[in-house]
Structure formats: structure tokens, C-alpha cells
Amino acid sequence: MRTLHSAELLLPGPGPGPGSAPVPDGAVLVEGDRIAALGPFADLAERYPHARARRWPGLLTPGLLVRGADDLLERTYYPDDPYEVAELGADPLSRAAALEELKMTEARWGNSARRGTQKLLARGVVAVTGRFTVPAVRTAVSRSGLTILPPAAHEGTPSLDPLAGRDAAGQAFYGVLETGAPARFAVFAVADEAELLERGATTCVATVISGRLLHRRR
Known part of the structure; x- marks a missing residue:
């Protein structure tokens, strides 16, 4: 089954390429455990009218x-x-x-x-x-x-919030959101990256891993 996850702002991930640009009212189409497509919600909803739709508030980013x-x-x-x-x-x-x-x-x-x-x-x-x-x-x-x-070098004391002490949210992202990539991402109830850094990861409303919704704020 295809599922279309959309949010007020899609942040595909860090990088200089055009694929990293934020997408207002963006969406990620999940098929199985992979990302089948991403882009403006209106475009994807028209191309995939039978996909199950999940609408989230805030910012959709790679998982942390x-x-x-x-x-x-x-x-x-x-x-x-x-x-x-x-x-x-x-x-x-x-x-x-x-x-x-x-x-x-x-x-x-x-x-x-x-x-x-x-x-x-x-x-x-x-x-x-x-x-x-x-x-x-x-x-x-x-x-x-x-x-x-595997273990990796890290500074300071490990924290449940990987955004703590970061200068940019991308420093805590695991991978990027792109077609063909594993469907693992998170949604935060914030307006943009600056607010995400200010308020932290406890603003999370949904976490998807391998295409499965493993956390949803009640």
C-alpha cells in the first residue's frame, strides 16, 4: 500500500543540491519500506489519488x-x-x-x-x-x-534529544529524503528548522521507520 505523508514544510536534508531545498506543503510517498516519491503535496496527490493520506502539522525531516x-x-x-x-x-x-x-x-x-x-x-x-x-x-x-x-565519536554527554547543542538540525539527521531511500523520517510540530532547534526533539508528533509508523503523539 502507498501512503502519502504530508506536512506544512518538508525538509529533505542537508546538502548543496536542489534536492535539499525546503518544500512548502510538501509530501513523501511511501511504498513498502522505501520512499517512492517526494515533492509538493498537490502534485503527488494528483499523481497518486488512491494513496492513503496522512496529514501532519509542522515540519517533516529525515529521522534523527x-x-x-x-x-x-x-x-x-x-x-x-x-x-x-x-x-x-x-x-x-x-x-x-x-x-x-x-x-x-x-x-x-x-x-x-x-x-x-x-x-x-x-x-x-x-x-x-x-x-x-x-x-x-x-x-x-x-x-x-x-x-x-557502530560506536562513533561524539562530544559532550549523550542525550535523548540529538538536537541538543546543535548549530543546525541537519547535524542530527540520519540520511536524506530522496526517491529510493529507506522510508525513515520524523515530523515535528514546529514551523521551521530554527524553531526545531529552539524547542528540541520533544516536539515530535510522528516517527516512521521502514515505512511503519512507530510513534504517533496521542
């Missing part, structure tokens, strides 16, 4: 990449809401002393990683870098749909 995700998922614990929040609080726990008190097991790390990957998907993340040594964590990341890449 988080570096150092092993720190975020193997050395940070995400309390189970609502069962643990009263005791542990809602914030992630990463201090060695706090983790020691939790007496972490592989199963508990796996459950935490599943909650962590949901937080990443809710921020438009489609790929992560890191070396995962806890089998249950690696399984959780693989099953989430996120692409796992």
Missing part, C-alpha cells in the same frame, strides 16, 4: 541519529511509570550509586531499555550508535526498529 546510545540504555535506568515513579521519581537514573541500589539484572536492564527506546522514538530518532554488551538491551533496541550503528 543519537550517538552514544549505550550510555543512554545500558548505563541509565528509566523508571517504570507509574509503578516505580512514586519511589524513584520520573527522571532517568544514571549515577553509579543509584544503579547499585537498584541491584540491576539483565532482565531489568532489558525492560528499562524498552522504555528508553520508546523515548527515543518519541523524539524522532531512527538510528543510534553504540556498543551494546547486555544481550537483553541489544534485543530491545533491535526489536524497536532503530538502526544500530
Whole structure:
């Protein structure tokens, strides 16, 4: 089935070529796990009148990449809401002393990683870098749909928000949106790239990986 994802502004990705120019009222046509076409919504809707249409508010961009995700998922614990929040609080726990008190097991790390990957998907993340040594964590990341890449150099402390500290949103993009490319992208409830940088990835309203809608803000 073909699905036409459209937004008020389409940002195909960084680059000097004409294919990187923003497209007002733009759209991405997804067929299977690939991008079949992209461009102005009106043009694609006319060419593919039987495609299922999903209309999103804001800015549609390539999905985001988080570096150092092993720190975020193997050395940070995400309390189970609502069962643990009263005791542990809602914030992630990463201090060695706090983790020691939790007496972490592989199963508990796996459950935490599943909650962590949901937080990443809710921020438009489609790929992560890191070396995962806890089998249950690696399984959780693989099953989430996120692409796992080898460890890569990164500056500062890894963050759930890959836009934090960036000078341009393109620095956090994973790939570009073009015909034939994998259908992995995100939509943010902002007007443009400047607002996206200002407000961050928590403005995400939808994340698509391999053509599948894996996060949708309720």
C-alpha cells in the first residue's frame, strides 16, 4: 500500500543540491519500506489519488541519529511509570550509586531499555550508535526498529534529544529524503528548522521507520 505523508514544510536534508531545498506543503510517498516519491503535496496527490493520506502539522525531516546510545540504555535506568515513579521519581537514573541500589539484572536492564527506546522514538530518532554488551538491551533496541550503528565519536554527554547543542538540525539527521531511500523520517510540530532547534526533539508528533509508523503523539 502507498501512503502519502504530508506536512506544512518538508525538509529533505542537508546538502548543496536542489534536492535539499525546503518544500512548502510538501509530501513523501511511501511504498513498502522505501520512499517512492517526494515533492509538493498537490502534485503527488494528483499523481497518486488512491494513496492513503496522512496529514501532519509542522515540519517533516529525515529521522534523527543519537550517538552514544549505550550510555543512554545500558548505563541509565528509566523508571517504570507509574509503578516505580512514586519511589524513584520520573527522571532517568544514571549515577553509579543509584544503579547499585537498584541491584540491576539483565532482565531489568532489558525492560528499562524498552522504555528508553520508546523515548527515543518519541523524539524522532531512527538510528543510534553504540556498543551494546547486555544481550537483553541489544534485543530491545533491535526489536524497536532503530538502526544500530557502530560506536562513533561524539562530544559532550549523550542525550535523548540529538538536537541538543546543535548549530543546525541537519547535524542530527540520519540520511536524506530522496526517491529510493529507506522510508525513515520524523515530523515535528514546529514551523521551521530554527524553531526545531529552539524547542528540541520533544516536539515530535510522528516517527516512521521502514515505512511503519512507530510513534504517533496521542
